Amino acid sequence: MRSNTITVEDQVKECAYSLGFDIVGITGAEPFVNDERAALKRIDDGHMNGYSWYTKDRVQKMNRPELLLEGARSVISLATSYLTTDPDTTAPNSGRVARYAWGDDYHKVLKTKLKEFCMKLEIITGEKVHSRIFVDDGPMNDRAAARRSGVGWFGKNTNILTPSHGSWVFLAQVITDLNLKPDVPLKKTCGNCVRCIDDCPTGAIVAPYVIDNEKCISYLTIELRGAVPRKLRPLVGDWIFGCDICQDVCPVNRKASKSSQLSFQQRPGFSTPDLVEILNMDQTEFSKKFKDSAIKRTKLLGLKRNACIALGNNGDIASIPALSNALKAEESLIRIHAAWALGRIGGEKAIAILENALASEKDMETIDEIRLSINESKVNLVKEE
Numbered sequence: 354m355r356s357n358t359i360t361v362e363d364q365v366k367e368c369a370y371s372l373g374f375d376i377v378g379i380t381g382a383e384p385f386v387n388d389e390r391a392a393l394k395r396i397d398d399g400h401m402n403g404y405s406w407y408t409k410d411r412v413q414k415m416n417r418p419e420l421l422l423e424g425a426r427s428v429i430s431l432a433t434s435y436l437t438t439d440p441d442t443t444a445p446n447s448g449r450v451a452r453y454a455w456g457d458d459y460h461k462v463l464k465t466k467l468k469e470f471c472m473k474l475e476i477i478t479g480e481k482v483h484s485r486i487f488v489d490d491g492p493m494n495d496r497a498a499a500r501r502s503g504v505g506w507f508g509k510n511t512n513i514l515t516p517s518h519g520s521w522v523f524l525a526q527v528i529t530d531l532n533l534k535p536d537v538p539l540k541k542t543c544g545n546c547v548r549c550i551d552d553c554p555t556g557a558i559v560a561p562y563v564i565d566n567e568k569c570i571s572y573l574t575i576e577l578r579g580a581v582p583r584k585l586r587p588l589v590g591d592w593i594f595g596c597d598i599c600q601d602v603c604p605v606n607r608k609a610s611k612s613s614q615l616s617f618q619q620r621p622g623f624s625t626p627d628l629v630e631i632l633n634m635d636q637t638e639f640s641k642k643f644k645d646s647a648i649k650r651t652k653l654l655g656l657k658r659n660a661c662i663a664l665g666n667n668g669d670i671a672s673i674p675a676l677s678n679a680l681k682a683e684e685s686l687i688r689i690h691a692a693w694a695l696g697r698i699g700g701e702k703a704i705a706i707l708e709n710a711l712a713s714e715k716d717m718e719t720i721d722e723i724r725l726s727i728n729e730s731k732v733n734l735v736k737e738e
């Protein structure tokens with residue numbers, strides 16, 4: 354006979370749904386042994402290069418909830434969809450921003466909800482509950498918890514795929530000393546599908562479930578602070594903040610339900626921003642436009658660097674004046690990428706601008722970049738004749 358009793362677990366989940374979380378699962382606080390092993394191997398293989406904070410100590414913490422909260426018994430794993438309506442139009446010289454950054458910064462939005470959720474846990478149980486919340490930036494392995502709690506399964510692109518909302522979800526965790534009955538992991542896999550691996554332009558998914566950080570466009574456009582390696586620049590295309598290709602091509606995502614969160618709806622122009630506008634932006638305009646947006650993580654300098662690459666790849670001669678202006682920027686990082694972009698667009702006008710800049714440039718790295726760009730454009734000019 355089935356019992357009609359509403360369990361604490363049911364009440365906890367109901368509470369999370371009422372706050373706007375789309376999927377909720379529960380797992381125990383025991384270590385994520387296989388995930389820890391996989392992550393340590395990833396460091397040894399050099400696939401987490403570029404991330405100085407991603408140390409073996411950090412990996413150990415991320416995979417052992419008991420180290421993160423004294424007396425931890427359970428992890429409540431929550432997923433929230435950010436799938437919103439696609440933009441209708443694309444301006445000629447626009448770039449692309451990964452979907453997760455079209456609306457308000459999810460760290461802030463979700464942490465506010467999680468704090469309310471933790472308060473409500475005490476009302477549900479009628480006792481003092483110790484909890485610690487995590488959304489992305491803390492030392493917690495979000496995807497390992499989501500998998501073991503049955504929220505979703507690991508896709509070959511390493512993203513957690515959920516049956517209802519695909520991989521278009523933010524993950525959040527609450528580690529708590531509440532002793533809750535765990536859910537079971539899903540028995541789903543990607544089967545034979547390798548679309549994400551085949552379609553990644555930089556070949557960053559070097560094996561199923563393995564991303565080489567330094568090749569991932571998301572890393573190159575958001576986390577990398579210096580110059581984008583020259584050979585990768587053409588492959589970055591028009592992405593200026595993150596990348597969604599491995600999610601866009603995923604068949605599971607075709608059937609994903611949309612987000613009901615107003616905070617994650619697209620801010621006007623955020624999905625396909627005007628690249629020339631970015632190149633002309635000053636710090637005050639940047640801070641105002643990207644207040645409470647995840648995009649501010651690149652800083653103005655990183656966004657301008659990315660805008661140069663995208664303009665070069667778009668190849669529109671209408672962007673030559675803006676790039677020529679960027680060749681006079683104070684920061685050599687911008688001058689280097691503007692020079693590259695002009696070289697990629699090519700043609701006599703771009704070459705003349707580069708030669709003119711060479712006469713007054715003092716920075717050796719920029720001089721090298723300008724010379725290379727002039728040479729490549731000249732070779733292309735000859736080929737076209």
Ligand code: B12
Binds near residue numbers: 576
């Ligand atoms: C560092 C990081 C990145 C780095 C490194 C990416 C990476 N693959 O780890 C960069 C900057 C590249 C990145 C990019 C993105 N990220 Co990120 N990122 C993180 C962060 C902070 C840590 C992830 C981590 O520890 N990686 C280390 C590696 C070792 O872990 P892993 O790749 O997940 O590998 C696991 C599996 O492969 C599994 N595994 C290993 N072998 C095998 C074998 C089998 C058979 C199976 C089944 C599993 C398996 O074990 C590993 C350890 O758990 C998390 C937040 C967090 N605190 O957890 C967000 C997080 C993973 N990122 C997220 C997002 C949204 C993105 C982007 C989609 C953003 C974008 N559009 O640009 C891209 C996606 C790129 C990609 N395909 O991974 C979300 C993912 C949501 C989801 N549905 O999974 C997270 C969870 C943030 C959040 N809280 O919502 N990210």
